[in-house]
Amino acid sequence: MNFWKTLVGKIWLTIICLVAVVLITLGLFLLPYIDTNFANSGDIKRLFTYTSIIGFSMTTFFGLFLLSRITQPMQKLIQAAEAIRKGEYGTRLSVVTSDEIGALANTFNHMAAELEDNIRNLNQEKEHLASVLRSMSDAVITFDNSGKVILTNPPGERVLEMWQAIDWDYESTDLQGERTLEVPEPLHELFNMTLNGGGDSSTTVHVKQDVWSVIMTPLYSDDDIRGAVVVMRDVTEEARLEKMRTDFVANVSHEIRTPLSMMQGYSEALLDGMAASPEESRELIQVIHDESLRMGRLVKDLLVLARMEAGHPDMNMGYVDIRELLERIYRKFSVRSKDCGLHLHYEKHSDQLLIQTGDEDKLEQVMTNLLDNAFRHTPSSKNVYIIAERVIVEQQPPFLQIQVKDEGVGIPKEDVPFIFERFYKADKARVRGESAGTGLGLAIVTSIVEAHHGSVKVSSELGKGTIFTIKLPVEYRK
Numbered sequence: 001m002n003f004w005k006t007l008v009g010k011i012w013l014t015i016i017c018l019v020a021v022v023l024i025t026l027g028l029f030l031l032p033y034i035d036t037n038f039a040n041s042g043d044i045k046r047l048f049t050y051t052s053i054i055g056f057s058m059t060t061f062f063g064l065f066l067l068s069r070i071t072q073p074m075q076k077l078i079q080a081a082e083a084i085r086k087g088e089y090g091t092r093l094s095v096v097t098s099d100e101i102g103a104l105a106n107t108f109n110h111m112a113a114e115l116e117d118n119i120r121n122l123n124q125e126k127e128h129l130a131s132v133l134r135s136m137s138d139a140v141i142t143f144d145n146s147g148k149v150i151l152t153n154p155p156g157e158r159v160l161e162m163w164q165a166i167d168w169d170y171e172s173t174d175l176q177g178e179r180t181l182e183v184p185e186p187l188h189e190l191f192n193m194t195l196n197g198g199g200d201s202s203t204t205v206h207v208k209q210d211v212w213s214v215i216m217t218p219l220y221s222d223d224d225i226r227g228a229v230v231v232m233r234d235v236t237e238e239a240r241l242e243k244m245r246t247d248f249v250a251n252v253s254h255e256i257r258t259p260l261s262m263m264q265g266y267s268e269a270l271l272d273g274m275a276a277s278p279e280e281s282r283e284l285i286q287v288i289h290d291e292s293l294r295m296g297r298l299v300k301d302l303l304v305l306a307r308m309e310a311g312h313p314d315m316n317m318g319y320v321d322i323r324e325l326l327e328r329i330y331r332k333f334s335v336r337s338k339d340c341g342l343h344l345h346y347e348k349h350s351d352q353l354l355i356q357t358g359d360e361d362k363l364e365q366v367m368t369n370l371l372d373n374a375f376r377h378t379p380s381s382k383n384v385y386i387i388a389e390r391v392i393v394e395q396q397p398p399f400l401q402i403q404v405k406d407e408g409v410g411i412p413k414e415d416v417p418f419i420f421e422r423f424y425k426a427d428k429a430r431v432r433g434e435s436a437g438t439g440l441g442l443a444i445v446t447s448i449v450e451a452h453h454g455s456v457k458v459s460s461e462l463g464k465g466t467i468f469t470i471k472l473p474v475e476y477r478k
């Protein structure tokens with residue numbers, strides 16, 4: 001720092017100027033007087049000169065004294081203030097005096113300590129808030145009143161990236177009619193409503209196949225709204241389960257109502273004596289019996305599916321020889337295939353068809369359900385195949401692949417994604433002349449295969465047939 005710009009420099013310069021003015025003024029008036037009235041004027045002039053030198057020296061000493069007592073402490077105070085401005089909150093002054101400078105230094109140290117304490121507390125609160133936001137599974141996003149993102153947590157960032165990648169049908173505009181890039185399109189209406197209404201707003205947002213529960217709250221600065229914070233939760237699974245529950249109740253009611261109506265109608269016909277002969281009575285009773293068996297199968301399948309989805313599959317796990325299992329199933333369905341006019345084939349492409357852990361009865365139920373479907377949807381004189389082989393793929397554990405292939409009517413492409421859902425049924429016009437199933441067979445197949453850590457897939461071409469492919473791991477996996 002330039003010395004002459006300091007307070008001490010200015011005071012010193014002022015004192016020197018005053019002393020110089022006084023000495024020059026005295027010299028102008030006294031020197032002629034001394035020359036005319038004193039005989040030893042030279043001694044007096046030398047005395048005057050010495051006095052001037054001593055005066056200037058005293059002012060210099062006074063300036064240095066002020067420099068050490070005022071300027072240097074003030075420079076330290078300025079440097080400390082500059083350090084705190086740069087974020088060095090641990091800076092302290094070592095000035096120890098009993099004057100105003102010392103009092104100012106002590107006050108500065110106390111202020112710096114309080115400031116450091118407050119900054120530390122603010123950082124701790126910030127870290128605490130950041131930890132809470134990071135640990136939340138819900139997406140949290142904070143916008144200012146212009147729609148720009150202020151703060152977000154990792155789930156919120158993922159939601160923003162996912163929604164910004166979507167090509168919306170129309171553009172978002174902010175309150176002034178300008179393009180808004182940071183407020184996602186599904187939140188735009190709710191954002192405007194929150195800023196205008198000034199209260200909490202909530203809604204359910206549908207984005208493609210996802211469902212989001214959204215709550216938006218305004219952020220206030222004094223009495224003005226400075227933005228909004230939104231909390232979003234992915235409720236897609238809850239919505240799907242609720243729809244499944246509703247559909248399940250509706251489907252069960254429909255499936256049970258049909259046999260009940262038939263049983264009620266035919267029993268009323270018997271009670272009213274509408275059967276004119278024992279043969280007609282026997283036919284009516286046979287219909288009632290068949291419908292009761294159908295209801296029994298439905299209830300049984302529902303119980304099996306409910307227990308498996310609840311995590312209680314009641315499986316007796318152990319080594320299973322898939323080759324013997326398939327041969328037994330082939331013999332059992334060979335008789336039925338002749339009655340239906342079908343040709344059943346069993347192809348074994350590997351000799352080692354063993355799995356370390358599996359439930360033989362449940363796997364037999366899987367094959368029975370798949371072959372029932374194949375027979376039901378395959379016209380007479382066509383072929384149905386059972387194909388089994390052991391597959392080894394590099395860098396993957398070995399697995400058994402079982403296929404049930406038919407040359408039936410096939411499944412429409414739009415129906416393929418839904419055939420493993422409960423109560424899915426093929427179009428009755430495509431079913432050969434057999435009683436319809438309960439619509440739970442493929443759902444049970446999926447549950448059993450997944451309980452064996454396997455997978456089941458389907459490929460079908462309308463009018464040419466369907467292939468169900470089951471993959472079961474050979475080795476036991478926990």
